[in-house]
Amino acid sequence: MTYQYPKTHCEGCGEIHYYLTMEEQELLWKVAEIGGMQNPVWKVLKSNSDRNACVAKVASRHLALVEGTEEVRERCISTQQKELVVLREQQKKALELLAWAEGTAEVRERCISTQQKELVVLREQHKLAMELHKKYEALQKDHDELQRNVAEYVGTRDNELRAEEEKSKALDAKLKAITRLVPEAISQLEAMSIHDNYNNVASQPPTGRKLRCILCYKDRIVCDGSVQCGHCTEANSRCVYQQCQAHHNYVHGCTRKNCNLVHNEEGYDCGDAGMAMSIGKEKVLH
Numbered sequence: 127m128t129y130q131y132p133k134t135h136c137e138g139c140g141e142i143h144y145y146l147t148m149e150e151q152e153l154l155w156k157v158a159e160i161g162g163m164q165n166p167v168w169k170v171l172k173s174n175s176d177r178n179a180c181v182a183k184v185a186s187r188h189l190a191l192v193e194g195t196e197e198v199r200e201r202c203i204s205t206q207q208k209e210l211v212v213l214r215e216q217q218k219k220a221l222e223l224l225a226w227a228e229g230t231a232e233v234r235e236r237c238i239s240t241q242q243k244e245l246v247v248l249r250e251q252h253k254l255a256m257e258l259h260k261k262y263e264a265l266q267k268d269h270d271e272l273q274r275n276v277a278e279y280v281g282t283r284d285n286e287l288r289a290e291e292e293k294s295k296a297l298d299a300k301l302k303a304i305t306r307l308v309p310e311a312i313s314q315l316e317a318m319s320i321h322d323n324y325n326n327v328a329s330q331p332p333t334g335r336k337l338r339c340i341l342c343y344k345d346r347i348v349c350d351g352s353v354q355c356g357h358c359t360e361a362n363s364r365c366v367y368q369q370c371q372a373h374h375n376y377v378h379g380c381t382r383k384n385c386n387l388v389h390n391e392e393g394y395d396c397g398d399a400g401m402a403m404s405i406g407k408e409k410v411l412h
Contacts, residue, residue, distance in 0.1 A: 131170060168224070
């Protein structure tokens with residue numbers, strides 16, 4: 127930006143100075159207070175101040191030479207002193223403004239440096255915040271999926287538990303029904319046992335001799351041997367290998383099962399051939 131102000135040759139120092147009116151000087155001082163040190167107004171004001179100082183000196187000499195009187199010199203000196211006081215005030219003000227501008231520029235530079243550092247920190251914080259936000263979104267997605275899976279699993283388990291409860295209730299009902307039938311079945315077994323024992327007293331094995339039925343014999347468990355086999359009953363012969371009452375009275379509901387072991391009135395054949403024949407016969411019957 128160029129300021130078009132008049133210039134003049136200085137008779138005192140021989141330099142070229144700006145020549146400003148009082149209105150122009152006041153205007154430029156206001157501009158200088160607003161602007162910074164880089165504003166070219168400072169050069170114009172300084173040049174004008176130098177011109178004023180040179181003019182004062184030249185005027186003082188000229189007046190002293192032309193008037194040649196003490197009174198004129200005193201007036202000139204008084205005027206010059208006043209102008210000098212004004213110039214000094216202007217110079218002091220200019221120096222204060224210059225110092226203020228320099229300090230302001232330094233402070234501004236420090237502020238700019240601090241702001242740049244803060245900007246770097248803010249950028250890093252923003253970057254970190256974005257990374258954390260992405261991780262949060264991923265975790266939120268996993269959390270939502272986990273909640274859906276848990277809800278689905280809980281719903282499935284609830285259905286399974288309800289189904290198990292229904293099965294348990296059905297089994298309890300069956301168990302209660304069977305429990306109600308047990309006393310009657312026991313009474314029937316007891317009556318049948320009394321009847322069989324009464325009809326087969328002559329067919330009981332010798333005292334102290336314990337023979338087992340085919341089922342208990344294969345399983346090697348204790349057998350009461352309280353019911354004789356079917357063909358011994360039909361033949362009205364003494365059965366020395368009686369059948370288990372629990373197997374044939376209660377389980378099968380029949381008291382006249384044929385004995386699957388080869389035997390006669392004296393006992394049964396416990397050899398390998400007789401045993402194999404009996405077991406094979408039992409398998410065929412089943």
